[in-house]
Amino acid sequence: MRAPGAALLAGLALAACQAEERPVVEVFRPEYRGVETRLLEGDLVEFRVAMAGARDGQDVLDYAECAAAQYALIRGFGFARQVRTNVSEEGGVWRADAIYTVSPAVPRGLRTIDAEVAVENCRERGIPTV
Template identity: 55%
Template sequence: MFASTLPAKALTLAACGGLLGCAGGARAPIDPPARTQYLGVDTRLLEGDLVSFMVQVAGDDGQQAAIGYTRCAAAQYALIRGYSFARHVRTSTAQKGGIWEADGVYTISPDLPRGTRTIDAEVVADDCKAQDIPTV
């Protein structure tokens, strides 16, 4: 029985593999995940009911967060203007110096517009608030 002939301290080192990961050893600091930072939205009325939402976002989930941010801005904007719906036309994204920028274009309307990329402004705005995503 090899293990019974070793001193207790040697067994501890063997069990730990001689690494510093056991109790009492130093541990490498773990960086916390980068929190999404919503850096602002610029709303531009393009023509009639066509609106552009230019946003900037920093953090780990930058591109997806930027796209979601335009959606939230569009939903709140529709509600502010007295409309109930928006339809996504297009969103383009780019990263510049660690900051994600998105330009989302939407049409807003009082009635459910045609197409598959429509959003119910009240439902989306409520969801954005629940996720702490700012709106207009």
Template identity: 65%
Template sequence: MACEAEPVPRDSLPFTPVYEGVETRLLDGDLVSFLVSMRGARDPEDVERYAECAAAQYAIIRGYGFARHLRTTVAEEAGLWRGDAVYTISAALPAGLKTIDAEVTALACAESGIPMV
């Protein structure tokens, strides 16, 4: 009988992020893609968070208060993590489950040391 390894808690994994940049692409009106790259991520969640921070700052720069997450794809190759996230931005709280308040999110990102657009 083989023993299965206990999962390691995420917070105990080494985390030394190197944020390598954000490329923003306006897809259509309020639809925006954020291409992010980083090294040192623990898992896709770190990449998704980086993209969320970029979306929050972008919304603020454009004079909007909210964003709604539509999708994020994440891939890792040789230690380089890349994410492609798509958000809608809006002045009012959009319908949906994955909405963010841009100012609150941007503040949390700044406190966590995650760079933004």
């Protein structure tokens, strides 16, 4: 007869074996590979960014947001709003194709960005802007 805790330990061991293995980035050393900016129409702007050394897709999303915030300031606007972003990774290089609106006043929507605050946050985090 097995001890009552043995079944629990066996179950935990089996679950651990079945857990999805994901590579772990122990030291975050991002390599920002540039931003391509394209005015689409009116207040819509497309940003294509690429980076290596990202921990996950959020790092490249943050890079795109920093580019959008700086672009808004350069154009004399105080705000941006994310419309959509597509993220992909191939061979360790993460890419984001993001579209934002830029505006002088807080735009309607959920993903609004105060450009000045965002750019300062980007600088503090070491993320380059446009």
